[in-house]
Amino acid sequence: MTLPSRHVTEGMHNALNRIYFHAMGLVRDDIDRPMVGVGTAWHGASPAGELPLRVARAAEEGVWSGGATPRQFATIADVDGAGLATLRPGLVTRELVADSVELTVRGHSYDALVAVGAGPLALAGLMLAMCRLDVPSLVVPLAGRAFGSDADADALAVAAETLGLALPGAAAAGDAVATALAAADGAGAGVASRLAEAVDPRQLVTATSLRRAAAKLGELDANPALTIHLAALAVECGVDLSLGDLAGAMGEAAGRPSWVEGSLAPEGALLHGPAARSSGRAQVFDDERAACDWVAAERWPEATVLVVRRQGPLGGPGMPALDALAAVVDRAGAPPGALLVTDGRAPAIHGVACVTAVGPEAAAGGALAALRDGDVVSLDGSAGTIDAAIPDRSWGAAPDPSGEPDLPPALAKYRRTVRPAATGASTHPGAAAETVRYGDL
Amino acid sequence: MATSEPARIGVVSTWNEAAPCNIALRRQAGAAMQGVRSAGALAYEFTAITVTDGIASGNQGMRSSLVSRELIADSVEHTVVSHSYEALVGVAGCDKTLPGLMMAMCRLDVPSVFLYGGSTVPGSLRDRRLTILDVAEGIGRFTTGELSQEELNEIEVSACPAAGSCPMQATANTMACVSEALGLALPGSAGPPAAHNARDRFARASGAAAVRLRDAGIRPRQIVTRAALENAAAVVAATGGSSNAMLHLPAIAHECGIDFDVFDVARVFERTPLIADLDPVGTYLSVDFHRVGGVEVVIRMLLDAGLMDPDCHTVTGRTIGENHADVDMPDPRPVIRMVDDPISPCGPLRVLRGNLAPDGAVFKLAHVAAPRHRGRARVFECEEDCQRAVLARDYAAGDVLVIRNEGPRGGPGMREMTKTTAIIVGQGAGEKVAVITDGRFSGATRGFCVGHVSPEAALGGPIALVRDGDVISIDADAGTIDLELSAGELQARRAAWTPRANQYGSGALWKYAQTAGSARTGAVT
Numbered sequence: 008m009t010l011p012s013r014h015v016t017e018g019m020h021n022a023l024n025r026i027y028f029h030a031m032g033l034v035r036d037d038i039d040r041p042m043v044g045v046g047t048a049w050h051g052a053s054p055a056g057e058l059p060l061r062v063a064r065a066a067e068e069g070v071w072s073g074g075a076t077p078r079q080f081a082t083i084a085d086v087d088g089a090g091l092a093t094l095r096p097g098l099v100t101r102e103l104v105a106d107s108v109e110l111t112v113r114g115h116s117y118d119a120l121v122a123v124g125a126g127p128l129a130l131a132g133l134m135l136a137m138c139r140l141d142v143p144s145l146v147v148p149l150a151g152r153a154f155g156s157d158a159d160a161d162a163l164a165v166a167a168e169t170l171g172l173a174l175p176g177a178a179a180a181g182d183a184v185a186t187a188l189a190a191a192d193g194a195g196a197g198v199a200s201r202l203a204e205a206v207d208p209r210q211l212v213t214a215t216s217l218r219r220a221a222a223k224l225g226e227l228d229a230n231p232a233l234t235i236h237l238a239a240l241a242v243e244c245g246v247d248l249s250l251g252d253l254a255g256a257m258g259e260a261a262g263r264p265s266w267v268e269g270s271l272a273p274e275g276a277l278l279h280g281p282a283a284r285s286s287g288r289a290q291v292f293d294d295e296r297a298a299c300d301w302v303a304a305e306r307w308p309e310a311t312v313l314v315v316r317r318q319g320p321l322g323g324p325g326m327p328a329l330d331a332l333a334a335v336v337d338r339a340g341a342p343p344g345a346l347l348v349t350d351g352r353a354p355a356i357h358g359v360a361c362v363t364a365v366g367p368e369a370a371a372g373g374a375l376a377a378l379r380d381g382d383v384v385s386l387d388g389s390a391g392t393i394d395a396a397i398p399d400r401s402w403g404a405a406p407d408p409s410g411e412p413d414l415p416p417a418l419a420k421y422r423r424t425v426r427p428a429a430t431g432a433s434t435h436p437g438a439a440a441e442t443v444r445y446g447d448l
Numbered sequence: 449m450a451t452s453e454p455a456r457i458g459v460v461s462t463w464n465e466a467a468p469c470n471i472a473l474r475r476q477a478g479a480a481m482q483g484v485r486s487a488g489a490l491a492y493e494f495t496a497i498t499v500t501d502g503i504a505s506g507n508q509g510m511r512s513s514l515v516s517r518e519l520i521a522d523s524v525e526h527t528v529v530s531h532s533y534e535a536l537v538g539v540a541g542c543d544k545t546l547p548g549l550m551m552a553m554c555r556l557d558v559p560s561v562f563l564y565g566g567s568t569v570p571g572s573l574r575d576r577r578l579t580i581l582d583v584a585e586g587i588g589r590f591t592t593g594e595l596s597q598e599e600l601n602e603i604e605v606s607a608c609p610a611a612g613s614c615p616m617q618a619t620a621n622t623m624a625c626v627s628e629a630l631g632l633a634l635p636g637s638a639g640p641p642a643a644h645n646a647r648d649r650f651a652r653a654s655g656a657a658a659v660r661l662r663d664a665g666i667r668p669r670q671i672v673t674r675a676a677l678e679n680a681a682a683v684v685a686a687t688g689g690s691s692n693a694m695l696h697l698p699a700i701a702h703e704c705g706i707d708f709d710v711f712d713v714a715r716v717f718e719r720t721p722l723i724a725d726l727d728p729v730g731t732y733l734s735v736d737f738h739r740v741g742g743v744e745v746v747i748r749m750l751l752d753a754g755l756m757d758p759d760c761h762t763v764t765g766r767t768i769g770e771n772h773a774d775v776d777m778p779d780p781r782p783v784i785r786m787v788d789d790p791i792s793p794c795g796p797l798r799v800l801r802g803n804l805a806p807d808g809a810v811f812k813l814a815h816v817a818a819p820r821h822r823g824r825a826r827v828f829e830c831e832e833d834c835q836r837a838v839l840a841r842d843y844a845a846g847d848v849l850v851i852r853n854e855g856p857r858g859g860p861g862m863r864e865m866t867k868t869t870a871i872i873v874g875q876g877a878g879e880k881v882a883v884i885t886d887g888r889f890s891g892a893t894r895g896f897c898v899g900h901v902s903p904e905a906a907l908g909g910p911i912a913l914v915r916d917g918d919v920i921s922i923d924a925d926a927g928t929i930d931l932e933l934s935a936g937e938l939q940a941r942r943a944a945w946t947p948r949a950n951q952y953g954s955g956a957l958w959k960y961a962q963t964a965g966s967a968r969t970g971a972v973t
Contacts, residue, residue: 014508015503020587022600022601023587026583027503027608031611035605051493052531078465080497082497083496083527103519110499110519111466111497111498111512113511114466115509417526420959420973435959441953442950443951
């Protein structure tokens with residue numbers, strides 16, 4: 008196989024391209040080696056500050072020691088400072104990170120990829136790009152307090168390791184900066200050997216390994232919303248696994264149901280928190296802020312099902328997590344048997360059963376869109392059902408009454424190609440529609 | 449606005465190690481952060497990507513180049529909105545990163561200061577100055593046997609000795625001049641080479657200026673008006689700037705909600721004399737231009753001649769006229785000529801129109817003696833096919849080489865055909881053949897080249913209907929580009945035409961192809 012970089016570095020007619028490598032102090036021998044992109048998803052406002060870039064330096068040294076030539080680049084990362092934001096960042100961040108890595112690697116014909124990231128959306132985006140490009144890749148997940156990482160990121164790091172996209176032990180190694188530096192050095196050298204052995208991500212990320220990663224998330228009692236990223240990875244690899252398959256595998260390992268279907272969610276929904284039976288009358292909100300105000304004022308009465316809709320891939324857009332609502336509920340408390348239903352994502356909320364990623368979403372004309380205050384919503388976790396008694400209001404046929412929302416352009420663009428939560432909220436058709444694999448261009 | 453809390457300012461750079469254009473940007477972003485902090489605000493650094501045309505040139509990577517402009521703008525938008533930053537400093541080095549950041553500034557409309565990362569210095573080989581063009585044309589001379597492998601190798605390793613963007617009036621420097629002319633960058637900040645410590649001073653000043661703009665509530669859309677866009681187009685014309693400005697100015701205008709297409713840019717070119725004698729249209733390099741005062745001098749001369757609007761606002765808080773009232777003007781000749789003694793009476797880019805390009809095409813009058821060409825078409829369905837033919841010298845004098853399916857949607861990504869055209873020039877055929885494409889050319893292009901042909905082939909534009917042997921006539925003086933076929937024949941071919949699938953059924957390029965608009969209006973998404 009011809010390495011992609013050979014289209015840039017070999018031959019008399021590529022002298023024009025090689026001058027830029029000479030300009031950065033590389034010599035012909037460096038240019039003749041495989042080129043490895045070393046990407047960092049980082050942001051100066053995050054608790055980790057510049058640490059990810061320092062770790063990337065170590066990865067770069069690992070690449071040199073492995074006999075390849077590293078080239079650093081950097082992307083945006085997870086938004087930090089909840090509460091400061093006027094915009095709730097959802098999966099849009101993940102897609103921007105993935106596209107950034109993809110264009111960088113394609114644009115410069117890199118042969119392999121090492122990527123460093125701390126937040127869950129950045130980590131997911133980096134892994135998406137690895138599978139999309141299908142060149143030898145390793146992610147260096149920065150887990151642990153030194154990097155301001157959270158439970159989601161730590162669990163995703165374990166998933167990355169299970170999938171073979173991170174080296175064994177990398178997920179656990181992050182607590183001390185020195186350990187992370189060593190892990191990055193190892194990843195740099197490791198990706199060089201993957202190049203030699205032609206180990207591409209799609210050989211590693213298979214239906215089997217994706218199910219295993221989902222099971223791992225179950226063992227860790229992680230948020231089932233993380234299976235959305237696994238579903239998106241399946242799309243990138245052309246693996247026929249849906250969100251329901253992955254949530255099912257996760258639930259099996261966790262010993263409790265993680266997936267429900269029913270009249271309120273014909274395409275299914277994720278379940279987390281207490282999974283007992285729960286039923287009540289819906290209190291419906293079209294935005295998170297209104298739901299927060301209501302919980303703060305009304306103290307969430309018993310037998311009331313809190314529904315926050317228009318939070319899906321299209322509606323959010325990007326399935327923003329209901330972090331602000333979770334914080335309000337944590338303060339105000341929730342009644343026994345409390346049930347929250349949303350087409351977005353939600354963090355774990357103490358004592359609350361959360362049915363999330365409901366599909367089809369409200370903005371796509373799903374049953375959620377037809378739900379009104381007072382309609383009865385019932386969850387039966389052990390039976391795996393979520394149903395709503397919605398009087399015939401010709402639901403399902405109703406288009407989104409809000410129409411095209413007035414959104415910042417990047418979000419509007421995201422909305423134009425995003426697919427349902429069941430596909431992991433992918434924004435493109437993935438490997439199934441791929442004409443030519445990047446490495447074969 | 450509450451002033452008790454310090455303002456939170458985002459500082460974005462497009463730093464990376466893809467090419468020398470970007471490697472000095474974090475240093476400058478750091479200096480900009482110091483400027484923000486000294487002015488009493490908080491600075492938060494972040495980064496967006498780059499796709500460097502120098503590496504991407506002549507291969508599949510070039511399809512990602514223009515697409516990266518959109519992704520840079522989206523990344524900056526997303527980060528600034530998500531963090532509610534109150535102002536922005538943006539530092540960019542390579543071609544698409546400059547418009548990408550300026551587009552984000554206009555789109556967000558938060559107080560913003562742009563800073564160019566500076567160009568590199570020319571290389572040297574036995575007392576001869578070298579730039580990338582010497583390498584490109586060296587490849588051509590190698591194929592004709594004029595140059596040995598050893599000589600080409602020597603040129604290759606000596607051409608670019610340091611950090612910074614291409615050291616001539618190619619796209620990066622053109623857009624840097626635009627940043628000053630638009631009023632989004634501090635006066636004089638485009639000029640110093642990347643390695644110079646003057647850049648750090650400009651960076652600190654840019655950080656402080658962003659804080660002042662935030663306090664004063666001065667936003668990009670108050671600065672980037674139609675008059676400012678015309679000012680920018682005038683500076684591109686007067687300096688012989690890159691044809692890519694024909695895409696980027698409309699794209700920046702689009703972010704401000706201003707309709708300003710290639711024909712609007714062309715009208716400014718018609719009334720603006722070419723006064724700066726800069727490579728690749730002319731002779732001198734960016735270091736020479738900087739030494740005689742650079743774009744500040746050009747702006748002052750155009751203002752004095754009534755060719756720019758002096759009342760446009762800028763990031764200094766003053767007008768562009770006020771900023772340039774005291775520009776030091778030692779005799780800048782021969783690098784910059786006088787307005788009443790110009791190199792040519794109008795800028796060297798023309799927008800052509802005709803039955804081959806109803807929505808326009810861009811022609812660059814660089815090293816072209818006669819702006820007319822009539823010849824038989826040789827059609828290539830992608831750049832690689834044409835490059836192969838050119839490397840084999842498989843073309844004849846008079847040919848019109850048509851490279852299609854390279855438009856914004858068709859490529860996707862509207863690739864630059866620089867390598868192909870440079871090799872033709874190196875083979876001494878720059879005046880003998882014409883190259884026509886719905887893709888684009890780099891700012892460094894020479895030869896008889898027509899790009900941005902719109903509508904593009906992928907959308908069934910007339911360029912899709914051309915066949916080998918058809919006669920194409922181009923007259924840049926008359927502003928026409930025509931396929932010498934009857935309307936009936938064109939109609940018949942159109943009826944039989946079927947779109948040609950590209951190789952991108954998924955990924956970021958697929959996404960771009962779903963939404964990209966015409967080159968006429970900037971190929972924006």
